[in-house]
Amino acid sequence: MARFEVIAPVAERWDRLPRAVRAVALLALLVLLVILPHLKIPVLNTPDSDFATVLFYPVGIYVLVALGLNVVVGEAGLLDLGYVAFFAVGGYSMGLLGNRVHWPFFLILPVGIALSMLAGVILGGPTLRLRGDYLAIVTLGFGEIVHLVARNTDSIGGPRGVSPIPHPPNFNLFGYHVRFGILDPKPYYYLLLAMIVLTIVVVSNLKRSRVGRAWTAIREDEDAAELMGVPTFRFKLWAFAIGAGIGGAAGVMYTSKVISISPDNFIFQLSILFLAAVVLGGSGNIPGVILGAAVVAYLPERFRSFAQYRIMVFGAALVVMMIFRPQGLLPSRRRAKELLEPEPGGGMGTLGGETGVEMAPRPEAESAP
Amino acid sequence: MPDGAQPGQSGASPLLELDNVQVHYGKVEALKGISFNVNEGEIVTLIGANGAGKTTTLKTISGVRPLTRGHIRFQGQDIGAVPPHRRVEMGISQAPEGRGIFPGMTVRENLDMGAYARRGKARAGLAEELAAVYVLFPRLQERASQMAGTLSGGEQQMLAIGRALMSKPKVLLLDEPSMGLAPKLVAQIFSIITEINKQGTTVLLVEQNAAQALQRASRAYVLEVGKVVMAGPAADLLDNQAVRAAYLGGDIAGDDGNGATSGHSGSGGSGGSGGS
Amino acid sequence: MPPSPGPRLLELRAVTMQFGGVTALGEVDLHVDQGEIAGLIGPNGAGKTTVFNVVTGVFHPTAGEIEFDGKSIVGKKRYQVTQAGVARTFQNIRLFPDMTALENVMVGADAHHGTSVPGAMLRLPRHRSEERHGRARAAELLELMGIPHRAEETARNLPYGDQRRVEIARALATDPKLLLLDEPAAGFNPREKRSLSDLIRKVRDSGYTILLIEHDMGLVMNICDRISVLDFGRKIAEGVPAEIQADERVINAYLGVVADA
Numbered sequence: 001m002a003r004f005e006v007i008a009p010v011a012e013r014w015d016r017l018p019r020a021v022r023a024v025a026l027l028a029l030l031v032l033l034v035i036l037p038h039l040k041i042p043v044l045n046t047p048d049s050d051f052a053t054v055l056f057y058p059v060g061i062y063v064l065v066a067l068g069l070n071v072v073v074g075e076a077g078l079l080d081l082g083y084v085a086f087f088a089v090g091g092y093s094m095g096l097l098g099n100r101v102h103w104p105f106f107l108i109l110p111v112g113i114a115l116s117m118l119a120g121v122i123l124g125g126p127t128l129r130l131r132g133d134y135l136a137i138v139t140l141g142f143g144e145i146v147h148l149v150a151r152n153t154d155s156i157g158g159p160r161g162v163s164p165i166p167h168p169p170n171f172n173l174f175g176y177h178v179r180f181g182i183l184d185p186k187p188y189y190y191l192l193l194a195m196i197v198l199t200i201v202v203v204s205n206l207k208r209s210r211v212g213r214a215w216t217a218i219r220e221d222e223d224a225a226e227l228m229g230v231p232t233f234r235f236k237l238w239a240f241a242i243g244a245g246i247g248g249a250a251g252v253m254y255t256s257k258v259i260s261i262s263p264d265n266f267i268f269q270l271s272i273l274f275l276a277a278v279v280l281g282g283s284g285n286i287p288g289v290i291l292g293a294a295v296v297a298y299l300p301e302r303f304r305s306f307a308q309y310r311i312m313v314f315g316a317a318l319v320v321m322m323i324f325r326p327q328g329l330l331p332s333r334r335r336a337k338e339l340l341e342p343e344p345g346g347g348m349g350t351l352g353g354e355t356g357v358e359m360a361p362r363p364e365a366e367s368a369p
Numbered sequence: 370m371p372d373g374a375q376p377g378q379s380g381a382s383p384l385l386e387l388d389n390v391q392v393h394y395g396k397v398e399a400l401k402g403i404s405f406n407v408n409e410g411e412i413v414t415l416i417g418a419n420g421a422g423k424t425t426t427l428k429t430i431s432g433v434r435p436l437t438r439g440h441i442r443f444q445g446q447d448i449g450a451v452p453p454h455r456r457v458e459m460g461i462s463q464a465p466e467g468r469g470i471f472p473g474m475t476v477r478e479n480l481d482m483g484a485y486a487r488r489g490k491a492r493a494g495l496a497e498e499l500a501a502v503y504v505l506f507p508r509l510q511e512r513a514s515q516m517a518g519t520l521s522g523g524e525q526q527m528l529a530i531g532r533a534l535m536s537k538p539k540v541l542l543l544d545e546p547s548m549g550l551a552p553k554l555v556a557q558i559f560s561i562i563t564e565i566n567k568q569g570t571t572v573l574l575v576e577q578n579a580a581q582a583l584q585r586a587s588r589a590y591v592l593e594v595g596k597v598v599m600a601g602p603a604a605d606l607l608d609n610q611a612v613r614a615a616y617l618g619g620d621i622a623g624d625d626g627n628g629a630t631s632g633h634s635g636s637g638g639s640g641g642s643g644g645s
Numbered sequence: 646m647p648p649s650p651g652p653r654l655l656e657l658r659a660v661t662m663q664f665g666g667v668t669a670l671g672e673v674d675l676h677v678d679q680g681e682i683a684g685l686i687g688p689n690g691a692g693k694t695t696v697f698n699v700v701t702g703v704f705h706p707t708a709g710e711i712e713f714d715g716k717s718i719v720g721k722k723r724y725q726v727t728q729a730g731v732a733r734t735f736q737n738i739r740l741f742p743d744m745t746a747l748e749n750v751m752v753g754a755d756a757h758h759g760t761s762v763p764g765a766m767l768r769l770p771r772h773r774s775e776e777r778h779g780r781a782r783a784a785e786l787l788e789l790m791g792i793p794h795r796a797e798e799t800a801r802n803l804p805y806g807d808q809r810r811v812e813i814a815r816a817l818a819t820d821p822k823l824l825l826l827d828e829p830a831a832g833f834n835p836r837e838k839r840s841l842s843d844l845i846r847k848v849r850d851s852g853y854t855i856l857l858i859e860h861d862m863g864l865v866m867n868i869c870d871r872i873s874v875l876d877f878g879r880k881i882a883e884g885v886p887a888e889i890q891a892d893e894r895v896i897n898a899y900l901g902v903v904a905d906a
Contacts, residue, residue, distance in 0.1 A: 202766045205765060205766050205767070205768050206762070206765050206766055209760060209765035209768075209772055209776065210751075210755040210758050210760055210765065210772075210775070210776070210779070211760075211762055211765045212765075213744075213748060213751060213752050213755060214752070214755065216741060216743075216744060216748075217741050217744070217752045220741040220742060220743060220744070221739050221740075221741055221742075223703075223739070224735065224739040224740075224741070225741070225752070226722075226723040226724050227701055227703070227723050227724075227727060227733060228727060228732075228752050228753050228756060228815060228816075228819060229724045229727035229728050229753065229755070229756025229757075229819050230724055230752065230755065230756070231722075231724045232724070238762050242762070334743045334744070397802070416834075417834075418806075418834055418836070418837065419804055419805035419806050419832060419833070419834070419837065420804035420805055420806075520690075521688070521689040521690025522689035522690065523688070523689040523690070524689070524690070545832065548831055548832055549689070549736065549828055549831045549860065550689060550860060551687070551688045551689050551860055551899055552860065552862055552899065552900055552901055553688065553899060553900060553901030554688070554689060555860075556901060577832055577833060577834050579834065579835075615834075615836060616834050616835060616836070617835060
């Protein structure tokens with residue numbers, strides 16, 4: 001527990017700071033992120049690839065994806081093992097609508113998000129009545145289905161995928177000419193940064209509303225939530241749709257830069273890496289999830305020689321984390337408590353185990369004397 | 370009543386002894402240095418308000434909660450670092466609060482789980498144990514092949530106690546066995562506890578139904594916010610003014626549990642509690 | 646002193662609940678009138694909690710009719726029953742353990758809030774006003790329960806008795822017409838039981854109707870206006886406390902003999 005107590009005071013101290021101080025600190029952080037691609041910091045720099053490029057992909061994209069997956073896993077407590085599917089739906093939206101229909105990027109972005117949300121609803125509708133392990137298995141299957149459909153449907157490119165894919169249009173912003181090309185990753189980075197900021201605002205607004213409360217209630221005791229008037233199915237579906245939409249947005253943005261995509265850009269392993277980012281960082285806590293995604297994405301780029309071992313290393317790292325710090329690097333305080341603090345005497349000791357019995361359609365009257 | 374007010378003063382060392390036991394939940398100190406002992410053949414009861422630390426005490430003895438400081442000795446041996454399943458083998462068995470039966474197993478399978486700790490030679494005599502449990506709780510025999518989750522609350526409580534007995538414990542830890550039971554069953558469960566004790570099992574009993582518990586026990590300890598504040602022969606505590614006021618008295622619940630027909634609204638005083 | 650019976654609030658007519666071949670409830674008739682404290686007692690396994698579960702939509706009855714406030718609620722979803730005005734507590738406390746007491750109660754208050762997901766995303770005015778209302782209502786209810794100082798504490802860290810109070814507050818926050826209490830005194834000592842009965846009366850006096858399952862006969866006989874007794878899924882008696890206490894069948898099935906050996 002001591003491990004957790006190092007972090008908690010930091011978070012609490014942050015909460016106690018005056019609003020103005022916090023605003024200034026966040027602004028400073030934002031400025032740092034804006035100039036980051038221009039900085040040449042020797043320690044941070046990636047030896048084998050352009051630093052600014054790495055900031056866009058994988059780092060930035062992973063961060064956005066992790067923010068989305070966190071809504072599903074961290075907030076609503078639904079384990080999704082096939083999240084790459086929504087990233088793929090976004091990616092293929094961009095690829096196909098750009099390549100075939102020649103829609104502009106800024107039209108494809110909302111359409112791609114909408115299509116991903118639709119995919120989320122299609123997956124969630126029939127499956128969200130399942131719980132725990134069953135849901136995880138079904139989502140895993142869904143991820144594979146999307147991948148296989150892409151690979152085996154010739155009309156969307158089959159195994160070769162889609163190419164070429166247009167870049168976002170150039171435009172003038174306050175007299176500054178923004179040019180989306182192959183060479184300069186910075187415009188993409190800024191666009192993505194804007195998207196991430198917007199996502200953070202939206203997701204934290206949700207967290208601090210009846211929606212966020214409903215998600216927490218569902219995560220902690222779904223039956224009790226329902227009986228307190230929370231339409232649990234509807235809110236779980238919303239979590240799925242919102243998470244899917246964010247994942248889809250990441251897919252659109254990623255694809256808008258890479259010129260070509262193929263089904264192999266959307267493999268199962270990515271779902272696991274995304275989930276690893278969320279869990280490693282601290283499920284349910286936005287700064288934690290961002291940190292986790294950045295770490296998972298950045299380290300292999302920084303240490304290229306280790307890249308081929310990364311799955312193994314992450315596997316080992318996750319095992320170590322689960323033993324020593326199951327709540328993640330920067331845990332949500334609530335989740336940390338759920339994981340670490342056993343219940344004090346009496347009270348909710350019976351909350352978990354017995355509830356299954358309690359709620360199951362149990363023939364009470366079977367008990368003859 | 371063996372060993373009256375001065376526990377530990379008798380020649381033989383106690384079966385179970387807690388010495389300045391402290392337990393923390395995170396930063397919260399749940400037990401603030403508790404000392405007491407249980408001698409062989411006794412029924413000892415812990416009473417006190419909710420949150421006083423009674424359940425925590427039992428969990429610490431059975432080993433599912435680690436202690437931060439202090440000693441637990443069982444038959445003279447310090448068991449503070451002994452894992453829970455080993456403690457069951459040594460002869461400490463608990464019927465937990467909320468019963469904690471395995472709902473998806475049959476009654477018989479639950480009982481078998483109770484004997485899980487008995488290996489090798491210790492398994493001899495298992496059939497007698499099962500027979501003895503069935504004698505105490507005929508209902509369990511009737512329902513041997515039924516899923517435990519489909520039992521009524523009272524039957525589940527019987528199963529929890531029966532299961533605990535299957536390890537042939539030297540000391541049986543009971544956490545609120547009367548909780549949530551119909552008045553008729555409450556009386557029945559308490560008679561069975563007395564019977565179990567008569568057959569040679571030492572009992573440490575945690576109860577909200579202090580009136581019943583004090584009538585059944587030889588000695589009692591009163592816990593308040595993690596400390597033992599009073600100790601003595603159960604009969605003395607039953608007559609103690611402070612105890613009566615806090616845990617027995619009152620017009621509503623003086624007849625707590627068993628005296629329904631006499632407990633007409635109000636004015637019952639501490640009616641049923643006196644019993645004797 | 647039983648109040649003059651108000652209009653019928655809840656009525657179960659010939660409700661049967663079967664699980665497989667087992668009959669948990671057999672043609673049970675039961676009713677609760679507005680403004681009363683009704684009691685439901687019976688041996689363990691008699692079907693009391695099943696009554697709560699069919700009323701709150703956890704189970705759908707095999708046969709029979711359940712009317713609440715003049716309308717049938719059979720087949721409604723659980724959250725819809727809550728929104729219609731039925732709230733409950735649980736035998737084993739089921740708070741959201743890592744939310745604060747206040748947040749727990751706010752979840753209850755949300756039952757009647759209509760902020761949409763987009764509205765919450767954009768913090769539209771409706772979200773703001775409902776959030777304010779929910780917070781105020783939750784604080785008010787914690788006050789009524791006598792535990793305003795617990796508002797910011799995590800539910801699982803509360804003493805047992807206060808957890809029960811938060812659970813009642815959370816149920817009341819859904820603005821129910823009928824409050825179902827499932828063994829609220831379980832695990833309470835006599836002193837706590839006394840303050841619980843005061844609390845239940847206070848809740849009734851502030852305009853709620855209560856249906857109570859409880860094994861503590863002292864408490865039941867003391868605060869209930871009317872009591873129904875179930876045994877083996879059937880109603881075997883109904884009446885004012887004095888009648889129930891004298892009822893031969895109830896004594897045999899449930900109360901047992903006075904002396905305990």
